Amino acid sequence: MEVLGVIGVALIAVLCIAALLFLVLVAMNIIDLSKVSLVVLAAFLGLVLLAGAIWAFLDIVDLT
Incomplete structure (x- = not known):
C-alpha cells in the first residue's frame, strides 16, 4: 500500500507542475x-x- 501512496504523490506533483507551467x-x-x-x-x-x-x-485513506 505504501507504493500506492508514493505513486499518488508523484502523480499529484506532476499534475501540479503541469498546471503551474500552463499558467506561466x-x-x-x-x-x-x-x-x-x-x-x-x-x-x-x-x-x-x-x-x-x-x-x-x-488524505482519507491511511496508507501507512
Whole structure:
C-alpha cells in the first residue's frame, strides 16, 4: 500500500507542475487563450480536479 501512496504523490506533483507551467505560459503570452479550444481547457481543468481527488483520497485513506 505504501507504493500506492508514493505513486499518488508523484502523480499529484506532476499534475501540479503541469498546471503551474500552463499558467506561466499563459501569463507570458506564449499560449494565447483566445486560440485554445474549450476541449484543451476542459482537459486541463479535469487534470487539476483529478489531482485534487487523488489528494483527498490519500488524505482519507491511511496508507501507512
